[in-house]
Amino acid sequence: MIDEQRTRPVLVGDERATLTSILQWQRDTLMMKCAGLTPEQLSRKAVAPSGLSLLGLVRHLAEVERGWFRNVLGGEDVRGYFPRNEAGEWTEFHVEDADPEESFRIWEETCARSRAIVEAAESLDVTGHFGDQPYSLHYILAHMIEEYARHNGHADLLREAIDGTTGE
8 A cells, every 4th residue: 555545634624524534544554554564574573672563553453443433332242353362461462373364354344344333423422331431432533543643653663674664
């Protein structure tokens, strides 16, 4: 994916269109950072001592999308795609034996489901719950933009360490 393939953010529009387009821009940016790499490169933990890898970020963000959009906002009870291991650790960042194609498929399908949930919501004021705590769609979209932006900063560093590629 090249920069021109990313969904352009809405620069003049209502709040919903602006927020959803910026979130999609962030999703597309992660895809762009992963484009053209081998499975080994995607799995490489390029910045010691961190366990972060580009594939781990993709898997993590699939879990974040699932949790916020499907479970919190949509009221579903979708269990983790990458469940805890015997030590009780979440495994999205454990990519040694992960299948990149499957991981990207899960992330892309989860993003599509997230978009459908957002499109079906009658307003940004719609709420979902995590336990007793309510969260508005407005909050969730803002939080997801922040989550992706933070991890896309990690992706910038990882990609540069892998093959020297820099840029947005």
